[in-house]
Amino acid sequence: MSILADPTSTRPTTPASDAALAVRSWVTSIADLTQPDAVVWCDGSAEERERLTALMVESGSLIALDPELRPNSYLARSDPSDVARVEARTFICSEREIDAGPTNNWREPAVMRAELRGVFDGSMRGRTMYVVPFSMGPVGGPISQAGIQLTDSPYAVVSMSIMTRTGSDVLALIDAGAPFVPAVHSVGAPLSTDDAGVKTPDVPWPCNDLKYIVQLPETREIWSYGSGYGGNALLGKKCYALRIASAMARDEGWLAEHMLIIRATSPQGRAYHLAAAFPSACGKTNLAMLRPTIPGWTVETIGDDIAWMRPGPDGRLRAINPEAGFFGVAPGTGHRTNPTAIATIARDTIFTNVALTDDGDVWWEGLTDEVPEHLTDWRGQDWTPASGTPAAHPNSRFTVAADQCPTIADSWDDPAGVPIDAIVFGGRRATNVPLVAQAYSWEHGVFMGATISSEQTAAAEGTVGELRRDPFAMLPFCGYNMADHWSHWLDVGAGLTPENRPEIFQVNWFRKGEDGSYLWPGFGENSRVVEWIVRRAGGEKVGAVPSPVGLVPAPGALDLDGLDLPDDTVTALFDVDPGSWLTEADLTEAFFERFGDRTPAALTDQLDDLRARLQVWLHPVQRAARA
Numbered sequence: 001m002s003i004l005a006d007p008t009s010t011r012p013t014t015p016a017s018d019a020a021l022a023v024r025s026w027v028t029s030i031a032d033l034t035q036p037d038a039v040v041w042c043d044g045s046a047e048e049r050e051r052l053t054a055l056m057v058e059s060g061s062l063i064a065l066d067p068e069l070r071p072n073s074y075l076a077r078s079d080p081s082d083v084a085r086v087e088a089r090t091f092i093c094s095e096r097e098i099d100a101g102p103t104n105n106w107r108e109p110a111v112m113r114a115e116l117r118g119v120f121d122g123s124m125r126g127r128t129m130y131v132v133p134f135s136m137g138p139v140g141g142p143i144s145q146a147g148i149q150l151t152d153s154p155y156a157v158v159s160m161s162i163m164t165r166t167g168s169d170v171l172a173l174i175d176a177g178a179p180f181v182p183a184v185h186s187v188g189a190p191l192s193t194d195d196a197g198v199k200t201p202d203v204p205w206p207c208n209d210l211k212y213i214v215q216l217p218e219t220r221e222i223w224s225y226g227s228g229y230g231g232n233a234l235l236g237k238k239c240y241a242l243r244i245a246s247a248m249a250r251d252e253g254w255l256a257e258h259m260l261i262i263r264a265t266s267p268q269g270r271a272y273h274l275a276a277a278f279p280s281a282c283g284k285t286n287l288a289m290l291r292p293t294i295p296g297w298t299v300e301t302i303g304d305d306i307a308w309m310r311p312g313p314d315g316r317l318r319a320i321n322p323e324a325g326f327f328g329v330a331p332g333t334g335h336r337t338n339p340t341a342i343a344t345i346a347r348d349t350i351f352t353n354v355a356l357t358d359d360g361d362v363w364w365e366g367l368t369d370e371v372p373e374h375l376t377d378w379r380g381q382d383w384t385p386a387s388g389t390p391a392a393h394p395n396s397r398f399t400v401a402a403d404q405c406p407t408i409a410d411s412w413d414d415p416a417g418v419p420i421d422a423i424v425f426g427g428r429r430a431t432n433v434p435l436v437a438q439a440y441s442w443e444h445g446v447f448m449g450a451t452i453s454s455e456q457t458a459a460a461e462g463t464v465g466e467l468r469r470d471p472f473a474m475l476p477f478c479g480y481n482m483a484d485h486w487s488h489w490l491d492v493g494a495g496l497t498p499e500n501r502p503e504i505f506q507v508n509w510f511r512k513g514e515d516g517s518y519l520w521p522g523f524g525e526n527s528r529v530v531e532w533i534v535r536r537a538g539g540e541k542v543g544a545v546p547s548p549v550g551l552v553p554a555p556g557a558l559d560l561d562g563l564d565l566p567d568d569t570v571t572a573l574f575d576v577d578p579g580s581w582l583t584e585a586d587l588t589e590a591f592f593e594r595f596g597d598r599t600p601a602a603l604t605d606q607l608d609d610l611r612a613r614l615q616v617w618l619h620p621v622q623r624a625a626r627a
């Protein structure tokens with residue numbers, strides 16, 4: 001089918017430039033391959049979103065919530081098999097396997113292309129293909145990048161219009177020659193028509209058991225097949241802003257990271273910016289929306305999932321949030337834990353896989369202390385507290401525009417970005433890792449990032465709770481060899497002057513006591529840790545003392561006023577057991593060995609230094625036992 005001749009195509013005015021013609025011919029070639037009934041060019045308007053939303057309500061893909069309780073908001077229930085990112089089916093296709101590295105699934109580009117042609121052949125039959133031009137970052141900004149997603153999922157279109165800047169102004173930029181990343185998405189569920197011309201009825205959440213989430217970092221392409229969910233299907237997010245962008249960033253001297261960005265202002269009126277990487281479902285959205293419990297501090301939100309950072313004209317590392325919305329974890333998000341998120345999602349929100357209340361609102365575990373007597377669960381089944389299953393899927397999410405967040409910073413969409421003072425790495429660790437520690441140097445900070453380990457969450461398939469290495473919180477998202485990512489970080493740091501180089505820290509909100517409960521209250525109380533971090537990064541006089549794993553707050557330096565924490569809990573939060581850490585060091589050595597000679601020498605040196613510090617701290621009894 002030719003787009004130019006297609007009467008159902010809403011193609012904008014006849015393009016003039018070569019760039020514009022190239023875009024149309026690419027769209028035509030994908031339509032020829034996937035054979036949709038119609039092609040619709042999206043303009044990103046409110047009217048368009050309303051039209052697609054109404055279409056999905058009519059088809060049963062969306063349930064309208066009670067407009068009094070939750071204006072202009074909807075619930076989507078996915079197929080029960082399509083609830084999270086599929087890492088086992090995510091591929092990095094570089095020409096050479098070594099350039100994808102041992103932590104990525106690699107396929108040869110030519111082999112993968114041939115396979116993709118097979119699965120995409122006719123995959124949009126009976127459906128509409130939408131053309132969604134989008135910008136990651138403010139349209140035309142110096143750190144921003146464009147893309148075009150072709151998709152047969154109206155849910156993906158509407159979600160992309162919340163999560164990115166979509167529409168005609170981006171297409172105009174691309175038509176004028178701005179580079180863009182082509183991203184093709186199909187749910188892989190063509191609708192056939194029988195001899196009598198009757199189409200097979202659609203299902204509320206079409207998808208396919210076979211899934212492909214494919215990135216070709218060298219040719220900057222994305223192909224996604226079989227899933228309609230989150231990071232699998234909203235291709236601006238993980239596929240582009242992390243996997244493809246990390247490869248671009250490596251080539252061009254910048255950074256694309258799985259990081260939140262906040263601005264914290266002290267009672268003295270000094271503003272600091274912090275970027276923090278935690279693995280999926282480990283607290284980025286919550287820290288990004290933190291409501292400080294310590295007097296006089298404010299925290300404003302800039303981004304909750306992704307940061308693009310590059311040295312600016314002033315020599316400082318400047319960060320933008322390339323997204324325009326939040327795709328946040330619902331369970332655990334409550335009035336007590338994250339009131340800012342609760343205010344953000346009061347209206348104009350799409351909820352996916354949460355429970356439905358009898359009065360037409362949403363509910364999930366942790367939203368309220370009180371559990372409703374009756375709900376419709378995420379699968380659409382009757383639910384009572386006696387059901388014994390979660391009412392909302394553990395990876396259920398809300399999709400909402402960033403500017404609905406009451407704490408969004410004025411500077412959140414500044415195209416030039418904000419200057420970063422502190423970089424934080426964290427994970428979900430029940431043992432060993434202290435509440436907070438500051439790196440001794442940039443190299444030590446890169447070592448902290450490279451050695452993050454975290455208990456797995458429901459954000460991807462796999463066993464929840466299993467400890468795994470998640471370097472830079474980028475294990476599922478680095479578009480090239482992870483060890484090269486560490487070298488790149490070392491290079492970026494070396495290119496910044498000491499005054500402009502952010503300080504690096506490590507945090508752990510998730511340490512548990514012997515009874516299995518969290519030692520640290522977390523959430524708003526994390527402001528106490530943020531204060532120590534940004535004051536240290538700002539070169540202010542706040543005490544720190546050395547430990548084998550980094551500088552930790554000196555006694556009294558961390559504000560614990562008004563917190564009812566017993567002394568032995570505080571001690572336990574900062575306990576560094578050299579014996580256990582030496583065991584971690586052995587595991588780190590084995591982990592580094594997986595990357596062979598790509599592991600930068602600076603990091604093996606850091607491992608030596610860590611072991612040397614641990615030996616000094618080792619109790620004589622432990623030392624004798626290890627000898």
Ligand SMILES: Nc1nc2c(ncn2[C@@H]2O[C@H](COP(=O)(O)OP(=O)(O)OP(=O)(O)O)[C@@H](O)[C@H]2O)c(=O)[nH]1
Nearest residue numbers: 280281282283284285286329331332459509522523
């Ligand atoms: N105990 C404790 N739990 C937390 C804290 N911060 C976040 N959580 C919980 O961790 C889960 C995930 O948190 P999010 O902030 O949504 O995670 P995220 O890092 O933004 O996740 P992705 O969107 O998957 O990248 C939620 O259930 C939160 O309630 C904390 O300080 N303490």
Ligand SMILES: O=C([O-])CC(=O)C(=O)O
Nearest residue numbers: 085230231238280305459
């Ligand atoms: O990509 C997703 O589906 C959600 C997300 O932020 C993550 O998993 O880190």
Ligand SMILES: [Mn+2]
Nearest residue numbers: 258280281305
């Ligand atoms: Mn994420």
